[in-house]
Amino acid sequence: VRRMTLVQQLRCPGAAGGFAAARIVAVVPSPLPAAFFARPAATVARDLLGCLLLRRHEGRERVVRVVETEAYLGVPDRASHAWAGRRTARTETLYLPPGHIYVYLIYGLHHCLNVTTGGEPGAAVLFRAGEPVAGEEEMGRSRGLAGPGREGALTGGPGKLCQALAIDRALNAGRFEGPELELRADVAVGEEAIARGPRVGVDYAGEAARWPLRFAVRGNPHVSRPRFG
DNA sequence: TCGACGATCATCT
DNA sequence: GATGATCGTCGAG
Numbered sequence: 001v002r003r004m005t006l007v008q009q010l011r012c013p014g015a016a017g018g019f020a021a022a023r024i025v026a027v028v029p030s031p032l033p034a035a036f037f038a039r040p041a042a043t044v045a046r047d048l049l050g051c052l053l054l055r056r057h058e059g060r061e062r063v064v065r066v067v068e069t070e071a072y073l074g075v076p077d078r079a080s081h082a083w084a085g086r087r088t089a090r091t092e093t094l095y096l097p098p099g100h101i102y103v104y105l106i107y108g109l110h111h112c113l114n115v116t117t118g119g120e121p122g123a124a125v126l127f128r129a130g131e132p133v134a135g136e137e138e139m140g141r142s143r144g145l146a147g148p149g150r151e152g153a154l155t156g157g158p159g160k161l162c163q164a165l166a167i168d169r170a171l172n173a174g175r176f177e178g179p180e181l182e183l184r185a186d187v188a189v190g191e192e193a194i195a196r197g198p199r200v201g202v203d204y205a206g207e208a209a210r211w212p213l214r215f216a217v218r219g220n221p222h223v224s225r226p227r228f229g
Numbered sequence: 230t231c232g233a234c235g236a237t238c239a240t241c242t
Numbered sequence: 243g244a245t246g247a248t249c250g251t252c253g254a255g
Contacts, residue, residue, distance in 0.1 A: 070236070072236075079236070080236090081251095086252090088251075088252070089251085090250080090251065090252090091251095104236085104250085104251090105249075105250060105251090106235060106236065106250090107234090107235055107237050107238085107247080107248070107249080107250095108247080108248035108249030108250065109237070109238075109247065109248055109249080110237050110238070112236060112237085126236055128236085157238070158236070158237070159237045160237085160238075199236070200236070200237090201235080201236050201237075202236060204234095204235085205236095224237095
């Protein structure tokens with residue numbers, strides 16, 4: 001049912017038959033190989049759309065489908081924590097090999113989940129939003145929600161996603177190969193179904209603030225604000 | 230040691 | 243659309 005829902009969301013208005021925008025690449029989800037992450041951040045960010053993000057916590061599994069990401073290009077990117085080669089206790093994680101987990105606290109309140117990539121040193125991809133696939137009850141409890149809220153209320157934003165998946169800095173510097181966090185290929189999202197735009201909340205970054213490094217599944221209701229595409 | 234600020238969110242109007 | 247919450251991080255002194 002979830003897969004059908006996604007396919008409907010991926011329908012491309014201009015494509016006859018509607019399925020041109022999505023193709024099933026794996027019936028049985030498979031873990032992403034290390035080579036997947038060892039590419040430029042923008043490429044990884046785009047290809048992560050449609051993948052499954054698994055979180056195992058307290059003996060239970062929570063799963064979301066990735067529907068929104070942002071690429072941070074590292075040293076040459078003023079919006080990146082690794083801009084100009086900055087190395088501090090916090091940013092050290094960004095320089096780990098591709099496929100590592102980078103979690104940091106923002107605004108003193110919220111955690112943000114990233115994965116390191118190839119390309120320039122310090123490059124990474126921020127997970128901005130997911131579509132719940134399994135473990136919605138646990139997510140709601142972690143979020144402190146009474147019942148099922150509007151779409152996007154659970155995992156429609158980087159802070160919400162981390163809270164729903166019980167992700168904090170305890171996971172920082174780990175790897176996306178289980179048991180706590182895992183990424184699996186599942187559905188490839190066609191170019192026609194991908195919206196691109198400038199990244200959120202980086203107005204301070206000068207020219208880099210306008211780089212189109214935000215990626216989302218076009219029209220998916222779980223994509224965070226500001227909506228675009 | 231100190232001060233300014235942030236890859237956000239919920240709750241207001 | 244505006245605002246307050248809340249504290250780790252980092253650069254300046």
